[in-house]
Amino acid sequence: MNLLSTSINITSSSSRHLLLPPLHSTSFSSSNVATENNNNVAIEGRNLSFWVSTAKQGKTKTLPILNDCSLRIPSGQFWMLLGPNGCGKSTLLKILAGLLNPTRGTVVVKRPKSYVFQNPDHQVVMPTVDADVAFGLGKFNLTRDEVKFRVSKALDAVGMLSYQQRSVQTLSGGQKQRVAIAGALAEACKVLLLDELTTFLDESDQLGVIKAVRNSLDSSGDVTALWVTHRLEELEYADGAVYMEDGRVVMHGDAVGVMNFIKARQAAYIKQINS
Numbered sequence: 140m141n142l143l144s145t146s147i148n149i150t151s152s153s154s155r156h157l158l159l160p161p162l163h164s165t166s167f168s169s170s171n172v173a174t175e176n177n178n179n180v181a182i183e184g185r186n187l188s189f190w191v192s193t194a195k196q197g198k199t200k201t202l203p204i205l206n207d208c209s210l211r212i213p214s215g216q217f218w219m220l221l222g223p224n225g226c227g228k229s230t231l232l233k234i235l236a237g238l239l240n241p242t243r244g245t246v247v248v249k250r251p252k253s254y255v256f257q258n259p260d261h262q263v264v265m266p267t268v269d270a271d272v273a274f275g276l277g278k279f280n281l282t283r284d285e286v287k288f289r290v291s292k293a294l295d296a297v298g299m300l301s302y303q304q305r306s307v308q309t310l311s312g313g314q315k316q317r318v319a320i321a322g323a324l325a326e327a328c329k330v331l332l333l334d335e336l337t338t339f340l341d342e343s344d345q346l347g348v349i350k351a352v353r354n355s356l357d358s359s360g361d362v363t364a365l366w367v368t369h370r371l372e373e374l375e376y377a378d379g380a381v382y383m384e385d386g387r388v389v390m391h392g393d394a395v396g397v398m399n400f401i402k403a404r405q406a407a408y409i410k411q412i413n414s
């Protein structure tokens with residue numbers, strides 16, 4: 140089983156992340172994954188399918204990308220979405236973010252929610268770190284002191300407080316990602332949807348970004364993050380995980396259980412190709 144990456148580029152607008160305004164989550168009954176009170180659930184997708192139409196030689200064909208995917212992520216937890224290249228991770232994340240509409244199924248995600256892009260160079264929009272983190276706060280009608288407080292608190296959560304005055308152009312890729320995450324935290328996001336943030340980063344930057352997310356969740360208590368990755372080793376930092384293959388959610392649950400499941404799948408695959 141190949142969990143190695145093929146990077147995809149998401150070309151974004153100048154905004155470093157997409158933020159939607161607060162909305163009370165709608166409650167609905169659930170079946171296969173329902174054991175908790177819905178207030179304790181930050182992200183829920185039920186029976187999600189996504190198809191695209193392709194035209195070849197004058198004929199239109201329907202191409203299924205996601206098939207009947209269900210997942211449920213409790214509030215305040217750090218979850219990862221894993222699977223081989225092309226299995227549908229980014230598509231599912233974009234549906235949860237509201238950037239794509241599912242062909243079938245329902246989505247409930249707490250708001251405000253924020254989608255952070257893969258490429259660190261698409262994240263930062265202002266010349267300095269503090270101005271960049273404050274960028275999204277204009278709409279809240281805050282005092283100068285309140286803005287300062289939120290910016291400092293958010294930068295502290297991602298370990299970037301001492302970089303407040305720095306020019307963003309002098310930051311590494313991982314530092315830019317952390318500034319983007321701080322921007323979402325400053326706007327009091329309840330849900331962070333993070334699309335393969337470590338794809339363009341070296342190993343130490345990768346770890347720095349994961350730890351920043353972990354730390355920001357631990358210090359806030361009510362922020363939930365879903366992190367798309369193809370790197371099995373990153374599961375070590377997660378509370379839970381969703382594993383996909385071929386457009387389907389194959390397993391979802393606690394991180395150790397999912398890691399053991401994937402390792403067993405890999406071992407079986409290696410045995411099969413060696414036999």
Ligand SMILES: Nc1ncnc2c1ncn2[C@@H]1O[C@H](COP(=O)(O)OP(=O)(O)OP(=O)(O)O)[C@@H](O)[C@H]1O
Nearest residue numbers: 145147191204223224225226227228229230231369
């Ligand atoms: N608009 C589209 N038209 C045609 N095919 C699409 C479209 N969007 C996605 N796909 C295909 O759907 C599949 C899933 O894509 P997606 O980017 O969600 O996978 P992924 O698991 O995130 O992949 P990776 O790990 O390589 O980033 C891929 O085969 C992709 O080529």
